[in-house]
Amino acid sequence: MSKQINVALIGNPNTGKTSVFNALTGLNQKVGNYPGITVEKKEGICKLPRGVKAHIIDLPGTYSLNASSLDENVVIELLLNKNDKDFPDIAVVVSDVENLKRNLLLFTQIKDLEIPTVLVINMADRMNYKGISLDIPYLEKHLETKIALVSTRKNQGVDHLKDLIANYKELSVNPCIDASEIDAEYFDNLKKAFPNQLLYKLWLVITQDVNFGKTDRKEIDAIAGFKTKSESELKRLQQRETIKRYQFINNVLKKGQTIDASQAKDLRAKLDRVLTHKVWGYVIFFIILLTIFQAIYDWSSVPMDFIDSVFASLSEWTNDKLPSGAFTNLLADGIIPGLGGIVIFIPQIAFLFLFIAVLEESGYMSRVVFLMDRVMRRFGLSGKSVVPLISGTACAIPAIMATRNIESWKERLITILVTPFTTCSARLPVYLIIIALVIPDGRFLGLSFQALTLMLLYLIGFGTAVVSAYILNKILKIKSKSFFVVEMPNYKLPLIKNVALTVVEKTKAFVFGAGKIILAISIVLWFLASYGPGEDFNNAENIVKAEYASQNLSEDELHQHIASYKLEHSFIGITGRAIEPAIRPLGYDWKIGIAIVSSFAAREVFVGTLATIYSVGSDEEETIKNRMAGEVNPILGGPLFNFASGISLLLFYAFAMQCMSTLAIVKKETNSWKWPMWQLTIMSAFAYIVALIAFQVLK
Amino acid sequence: MNTIIQNILAFTVLAFAIRFLVLKFVWKPKKKTAKACGGTDGCGCH
Numbered sequence: 001m002s003k004q005i006n007v008a009l010i011g012n013p014n015t016g017k018t019s020v021f022n023a024l025t026g027l028n029q030k031v032g033n034y035p036g037i038t039v040e041k042k043e044g045i046c047k048l049p050r051g052v053k054a055h056i057i058d059l060p061g062t063y064s065l066n067a068s069s070l071d072e073n074v075v076i077e078l079l080l081n082k083n084d085k086d087f088p089d090i091a092v093v094v095s096d097v098e099n100l101k102r103n104l105l106l107f108t109q110i111k112d113l114e115i116p117t118v119l120v121i122n123m124a125d126r127m128n129y130k131g132i133s134l135d136i137p138y139l140e141k142h143l144e145t146k147i148a149l150v151s152t153r154k155n156q157g158v159d160h161l162k163d164l165i166a167n168y169k170e171l172s173v174n175p176c177i178d179a180s181e182i183d184a185e186y187f188d189n190l191k192k193a194f195p196n197q198l199l200y201k202l203w204l205v206i207t208q209d210v211n212f213g214k215t216d217r218k219e220i221d222a223i224a225g226f227k228t229k230s231e232s233e234l235k236r237l238q239q240r241e242t243i244k245r246y247q248f249i250n251n252v253l254k255k256g257q258t259i260d261a262s263q264a265k266d267l268r269a270k271l272d273r274v275l276t277h278k279v280w281g282y283v284i285f286f287i288i289l290l291t292i293f294q295a296i297y298d299w300s301s302v303p304m305d306f307i308d309s310v311f312a313s314l315s316e317w318t319n320d321k322l323p324s325g326a327f328t329n330l331l332a333d334g335i336i337p338g339l340g341g342i343v344i345f346i347p348q349i350a351f352l353f354l355f356i357a358v359l360e361e362s363g364y365m366s367r368v369v370f371l372m373d374r375v376m377r378r379f380g381l382s383g384k385s386v387v388p389l390i391s392g393t394a395c396a397i398p399a400i401m402a403t404r405n406i407e408s409w410k411e412r413l414i415t416i417l418v419t420p421f422t423t424c425s426a427r428l429p430v431y432l433i434i435i436a437l438v439i440p441d442g443r444f445l446g447l448s449f450q451a452l453t454l455m456l457l458y459l460i461g462f463g464t465a466v467v468s469a470y471i472l473n474k475i476l477k478i479k480s481k482s483f484f485v486v487e488m489p490n491y492k493l494p495l496i497k498n499v500a501l502t503v504v505e506k507t508k509a510f511v512f513g514a515g516k517i518i519l520a521i522s523i524v525l526w527f528l529a530s531y532g533p534g535e536d537f538n539n540a541e542n543i544v545k546a547e548y549a550s551q552n553l554s555e556d557e558l559h560q561h562i563a564s565y566k567l568e569h570s571f572i573g574i575t576g577r578a579i580e581p582a583i584r585p586l587g588y589d590w591k592i593g594i595a596i597v598s599s600f601a602a603r604e605v606f607v608g609t610l611a612t613i614y615s616v617g618s619d620e621e622e623t624i625k626n627r628m629a630g631e632v633n634p635i636l637g638g639p640l641f642n643f644a645s646g647i648s649l650l651l652f653y654a655f656a657m658q659c660m661s662t663l664a665i666v667k668k669e670t671n672s673w674k675w676p677m678w679q680l681t682i683m684s685a686f687a688y689i690v691a692l693i694a695f696q697v698l699k
Numbered sequence: 700m701n702t703i704i705q706n707i708l709a710f711t712v713l714a715f716a717i718r719f720l721v722l723k724f725v726w727k728p729k730k731k732t733a734k735a736c737g738g739t740d741g742c743g744c745h
Binding site: 323325326327328329330516517519520521523524527601660 | 708
């Protein structure tokens with residue numbers, strides 16, 4: 001068996017650790033040009049020269065080993081615990097060539113833990129552009145390490161890095177600085193109390209609440225003859241340590257790094273002045289949003305219509321060509337329409353992810369976070385809550401996990417509770433189909449009403465999240481606010497490869513993740529819609545024929561009435577009619593009621609459910625849109641999906657907590673069922689009330 | 700004969716669908732190790 005070594009990838013946020021991880025392992029973990037993408041460690045395997053295998057662990061970004069949030073704790077707890085199975089044989093500290101000074105603070109701390117350490121200077125392709133030159137041999141000598149100059153964008157330096165990792169035993173483990181110099185007497189006492197422990201490790205344990213192995217802060221306090229210092233004294237010592245480290249770093253960089261500002265071609269400052277301007281910043285962001293939603297509609301209508309008609313033809317073909325029977329009906333009326341209900345949205349979902357990926361890759365997303373921080377502060381939250389809220393546009397689950405970098409528990413809790421209001425991609429299919437049915441074609445200043453409605457729904461989602469945060473802030477009385485420092489990454493031309501990977505992976509996750517649930521639910525729904533109890537269902541044909549005997553109906557019309565009668569008396573019809581009184585005031589019929597109940601598993605299921613129910617209840621193979629447009633309100637008459645019921649449904653889905661996976665992740669992150677249950681109750685009740693008011697006012 | 704085969708196929712598919720939904724939402728078997736999360740894997744995000 002070949003030898004396997006543990007390699008920890010560590011570095012400041014947004015230095016490209018995950019890009020280095022992907023380059024080493026050949027994996028495609030998500031990367032982005034804004035901080036806070038990685039909140040948990042990720043693992044992969046890299047084959048090194050001489051048959052050595054490396055177990056690469058990509059850790060969340062941290063500015064130093066002085067942890068203040070959960071994601072930073074992940075790094076420190078691993079580095080302090082030699083008994084951890086992932087304890088690194090070698091640490092690879094990833095730094096960004098433009099922020100070397102700040103990045104080296106973490107490097108020196110890790111070196112002082114006497115772990116073999118390699119320094120990766122990433123984004124080396126920007127050195128010329130920024131007028132930076134480095135004396136690598138000098139830096140290697142004075143930092144007592146080996147340096148790999150890497151550009152993951154241009155795939156340069158990765159092989160050299162692999163060689164350095166393979167030869168990790170040759171690396172020096174000498175510390176960069178002697179931390180005990182900050183208070184010699186104190187460190188002497190510490191050494192006497194724990195003669196076998198590494199001093200710097202003890203110092204880290206004393207200065208923060210992290211656990212490692214069997215040694216923790218309380219144990220150190222309890223040792224007889226050793227008195228630790230007060231919090232404020234420890235803080236002062238920490239500051240002294242930081243100053244000492246920067247003195248060391250400055251001395252090294254004075255000769256090891258040259259920056260010729262005259263060669264730097266820097267548009268960044270100029271762009272930032274406009275893009276983060278207190279007026280123009282918001283105007284530009286608003287215009288970008290409008291462009292995105294308009295493009296989503298304009299570009300995807302043709303492929304969507306094509307997919308819709310393909311699925312309708314496929315259903316028809318299945319019915320015509322396969323022998324008649326239950327399985328054929330299940331395929332034609334259950335599985336194919338159900339799947340069509342998700343596949344139809346691939347173009348729009350892909351375009352949405354394309355735009356998000358471009359914004360992230362270009363570095364603009366960090367500017368949006370900065371802009372939003374100004375808004376959030378007025379509502380009592382810091383900008384740290386903005387990252388989860390913005391990532392919530394893709395999916396609430398990773399967004400809720402991203403709250404781990406919020407230090408204040410109450411602030412984190414509020415962010416977790418309000419994030420599901422952000423419009424996630426699962427809402428998109430519901431929005432798109434309802435908007436297409438109830439919002440008229442037409443344009444205002446060149447923008448279609450439909451695109452404007454979609455954008456409005458996104459803004460309503462974000463606005464509700466912010467207002468809810470404000471209310472929760474008052475109720476929960478946040479005293480401790482976490483500070484917010486956002487790193488403004490450089491503007492970059494998005495790499496086509498990264499953008500394409502993000503779009504493909506996210507669309508795949510959307511289609512296959514939701515697709516499996518929709519497929520399973522479609523199958524169950526087909527059975528419930530195709531079978532029923534009692535005489536009404538079993539003798540449907542005779543009952544309908546007798547009922548319409550006096551009318552001269554064509555064969556097709558009679559079949560249509562029979563299918564409709566059977567559906568109403570099927571298991572699903574009976575269930576649907578039982579819940580109908582509760583949803584009728586909102587303008588919905590029992591079929592929509594069933595779709596709402598089944599979409600509690602995942603919002604996207606809504607369209608697939610309706611497609612299956614309508615398919616069973618009809619003899620004609622039509623597109624989903626046409627089936628929905630043709631539905632008649634059984635009580636009020638006229639189209640079921642009209643402006644009033646459509647708006648009511650849109651608002652219901654904007655506010656309701658229709659996602660079991662989100663509830664599960666909230667339970668995991670808050671370690672209690674209390675919060676997800678509150679979230680479910682309040683969001684559902686609010687959604688019901690708003691949808692009710694909307695329908696009653698607009699009908 | 701055809702009807703019987705069609706019914707067997709349909710109900711087998713139903714059994715698989717119910718099993719999948721139960722495992723997904725009602726009873727989740729414990730995973731041995733937590734691997735990468737937060738990126739493209741979706742972490743349980745459908």
